[in-house]
Amino acid sequence: xxxxxxxxxxxxxxxxxxxxxxxxxxxxxxxxxxxxxxxxxxxxxxxxxxxxxxxxxxxxxxxxxxxxxxxxxxxxxxxxxxxxxxxxxxxxxxxxxxxxxxxxxxxxxxxxxxxxxxxxxxxxxxxxxxxxxxxxxxxxxxxxxxxxxxxxxxxxxxxxxxxxxxxxxxxxxxxxxxxxxxxxxxxxxxxxxxxxxxxxxxxxxxxxxxxxxxxxxxxxxxxxxxxxx
Amino acid sequence: xxxxxxxxxxxxxxxxxxxxxxxxxxxxxxxxxxxxxxxxxxxxxxxxxxxxxxxxxxxxxxxxxxxxxxxxxxxxxxxxxxxxxxxxxxxxxxxxxxxxxxxxxxxxxxxxxxxxxxxxxxxxxxxxxxxxxxxxxxxxxxxxxxxxxxxxxxxxxxxxxxxxxxxxxxxxxxxxxxxxxxxxxxxxxxxxxxxxxxxxxxxxxxxxxxxxxxxxxxxxxxxxxxxxx
Numbered sequence: 001x002x003x004x005x006x007x008x009x010x011x012x013x014x015x016x017x018x019x020x021x022x023x024x025x026x027x028x029x030x031x032x033x034x035x036x037x038x039x040x041x042x043x044x045x046x047x048x049x050x051x052x053x054x055x056x057x058x059x060x061x062x063x064x065x066x067x068x069x070x071x072x073x074x075x076x077x078x079x080x081x082x083x084x085x086x087x088x089x090x091x092x093x094x095x096x097x098x099x100x101x102x103x104x105x106x107x108x109x110x111x112x113x114x115x116x117x118x119x120x121x122x123x124x125x126x127x128x129x130x131x132x133x134x135x136x137x138x139x140x141x142x143x144x145x146x147x148x149x150x151x152x153x154x155x156x157x158x159x160x161x162x163x164x165x166x167x168x169x170x171x172x173x174x175x176x177x178x179x180x181x182x183x184x185x186x187x188x189x190x191x192x193x194x195x196x197x198x199x200x201x202x203x204x205x206x207x208x209x210x211x212x213x214x215x216x217x218x219x220x221x222x223x224x225x226x227x228x229x
Numbered sequence: 230x231x232x233x234x235x236x237x238x239x240x241x242x243x244x245x246x247x248x249x250x251x252x253x254x255x256x257x258x259x260x261x262x263x264x265x266x267x268x269x270x271x272x273x274x275x276x277x278x279x280x281x282x283x284x285x286x287x288x289x290x291x292x293x294x295x296x297x298x299x300x301x302x303x304x305x306x307x308x309x310x311x312x313x314x315x316x317x318x319x320x321x322x323x324x325x326x327x328x329x330x331x332x333x334x335x336x337x338x339x340x341x342x343x344x345x346x347x348x349x350x351x352x353x354x355x356x357x358x359x360x361x362x363x364x365x366x367x368x369x370x371x372x373x374x375x376x377x378x379x380x381x382x383x384x385x386x387x388x389x390x391x392x393x394x395x396x397x398x399x400x401x402x403x404x405x406x407x408x409x410x411x412x413x414x415x416x417x418x419x420x421x422x423x424x425x426x427x428x429x430x431x432x433x434x435x436x437x438x439x440x441x442x443x444x445x446x447x448x449x450x451x452x453x454x455x456x457x458x
Contacts, residue, residue: 121428164456168439196442199350203435210397210433211455213425218458225454226440227393229447 012182016040018078020071020085020093023054026109027084029155030147030187035064036158037186042067044074046093061158075100080107080179082147083134087112087123090130094137102140105176107183108201109147111208119213122206129202131170144171144180145201146192148208151221155187163187165223168195168204193226241411242268247307249273249300249314249322252283255338256313258384259376259416264293265387266415271296273303275322290387304329309336309408311376312363316341316352319359323366331369334405336412337430338376340437348442351435358431360399373400373409374430375421377437380450384416392416394452397424397433422455 017034019027022043035041035058043058043066045051051068059066067077075081075097081104085093090110094101110130112123127133131145146169154160167184169192171177181192195204214222246263248256251272264270264287272287272295274280280297288295296306304310304326310333314322319339323330339359341352356362360374375398383389396413398421400406410421424433443451 118426118428120425122432170439193443194446196439197347197350199347200435200438200442203351203432204439206429206432207436209429210399210425213429214422214455214458217423220457222458223456225456226443227452227454228449229443229451 012080012179012186013037013039015079016042016077017183018042018044018074018081020044020074020081020083020097022074022084023050024084024086025152026147026150027082028054028058029150029152030082030084031058031066032062032158033155033187034183035059035062035066038064039186040065042069042074042077044069044071046071048073071097072100075104078104080105080183082107082109084109087130091133091137094134098138098140101138104141105179106134106138106141106143107147107180108134108143108145111148111205113209119216120209122209125202128199129205131198131201131205135198142171142173142176143198144169144173144176145198145204146170146180146184148204149211149224151223154221162189164189164225166191166193166226168193168224170195170198170201170204172197193229241309241408241415244308245269245271245306246412247271247273247303247310249303249310249312249326251303251313252279253313253315254381255376255379256311257283257287258379258381259311259313260287260295261291261387262384262416263412264288264291264295267293268415269294271298271303271306273298273300275300277302300326301329304333307333309334309412311336311338313338316359320362320366323363327367327369330367333370334408335363335367335370335372336376336409337363337372337374340377340434342438348445349438351438354431357428358434360427360430360434364427371400371402371405372427373398373402373405374427374433375399375409375413377433378440378452380452383450391418393418393454395420395422395455397422397453399424399427399430399433401426422458
C-alpha cells in the first residue's frame with residue numbers, strides 16, 4: 001500500500017478496498033463500480049452475515065473479487081477504507097475500529113443531514129465536519145474526505161457506462177489524496193479532483209443538501225463538474 | 230418589476246439592476262456582462278464619484294446604459310439589487326439601506342472567507358450565512374443568494390464568449406429565484422439553476438474556499454456545472 005514518504009506508491013488497482021457500511025446504498029454503489037474495475041473489495045457491516053450477502057449480490061452484478069466481513073474484519077483486510085456509515089453511529093463505529101484503521105488511508109463520505117417538511121438541511125457538527133470528526137477519532141490514520149455527491153442509483157446501474165461526475169477529494173496528506181483521486185478515476189467518466197484541506201470538508205458534505213433540493217426541483221440525479229480543470 | 234403574486238412578471242431584461250459594491254472585482258465583472266447583455270445597470274459605491282468612474286469604465290468596455298451613484302441612490306434606482314459587498318461592512322451597509330431595498334429582490338453573493346498560511350477557509354456566521362444575515366436585516370426585501378462562484382477575471386474578459394459556469398440561485402421565494410435565474414441566463418454560457426432554500430446558503434458561500442484551493446492546485450479559474458440538469 002501507499003506509505004508516507006515512500007518513493008513508490010503502489011497503484012490503487014493493486015490495493016484491497018474496504019467499504020464500512022457497504023450494505024447501504026452509497027457504499028454498495030461504489031463497491032459495485034470498484035469491483036467492476038477489478039479492485040479487490042471487502043464489504044463491511046456490523047453483521048458479518050449481511051455483509052457476505054451484500055458481497056455475493058455485488059459479485060453477481062459486477063463480477064470480481066468481493067467478500068464480506070464484520071466491520072473490524074473489513075478494516076483489517078483492507079489497504080484503504082471507505083467509511084460509508086450512517087451519521088448516527090459514525091463516531092462510535094470509528095472509535096471501535098481505531099486499531100484496525102491505524103496507518104491506513106480512510107475516506108469519509110458521510111453527509112450529516114437533517115430533513116424536515118421544508119426539505120434537507122446540513123446538521124451542525126461539533127468537530128466542523130464528519131471528516132474532521134473522523135480525523136480526531138483516528139489520529140493514527142490518514143483521513144481524507146471524498147465521494148459525498150455520488151448518486152447511488154447511477155452507480156448501481158452498470159448500464160450507465162459513463163458517470164458524469166467529478167469527485168472532490170479533500171485532505172492534508174498529498175499522497176493520500178492522490179491515491180483517493182485514483183480510486184475515483186477508476187470509475188468510467190469520473191474524475192478525482194483535489195478539493196482542499198480537510199478543514200474545508202463541511203461545505204462539501206453540506207452541499208449534498210443542495211443537490212437533493214436540485215434533484216427534487218429538476219427530477220434529476222444531479223452531480224458536480226468542476227470547470228476549467 | 231416582478232411583484233409577488235402578480236400574474237405577469239416583467240422580464241429581467243426590462244429591469245434596472247443595481248450593483249452595490251460595483252467597484253469591486255466581483256460586482257464589476259457581473260456588471261460588465263449585464264451591460265453587455267443590454268440591461269440597464271447602476272453601479273453603487275459608498276463614494277458616488279468612484280461609482281461614476283467605475284460606471285464610465287464599464288460602459289467603455291461593454292457599452293450599454295451604465296450609471297453610478299452612492300449606494301442609497303443605486304438601491305433606489307434599481308428593480309433588483311446585487312449586494313457585492315465586502316464581508317466586513319456587509320451588515321452595516323445593508324442596515325443603512327433598509328428603506329431603499331424594501332420590496333425589492335436582493336441578491337447576496339458575498340462569501341465570508343478567511344485566509345491564513347494554509348489557504349482559504351470559511352468564516353462562521355452567527356446567522357448561518359451572509360444571505361441569512363441579509364434576510365434578517367432586510368425583512369421587507371425578497372432576499373436570494375447567487376453568483377458566489379463567478380470568476381471576476383473571466384467575466385471581465387469579454388473575449389471569453391462562453392462562460393462555463395452554472396449559477397446556483399437560492400431562496401424561499403419562487404418568483405424571486407426565477408427572476409435571478411433569468412439574470413444568470415443572460416450571460417452567454419451561464420445557466421441559473423435553483424440551488425435550494427436560503428438556509429442552505431452557507432455551504433454555497435463556503436464552497437468558494439474549495440474553489441480557491443482548486444484554483445491554486447490546478448492553476449485554473451474553476452467553476453461549477455451541475456450534471457443531469
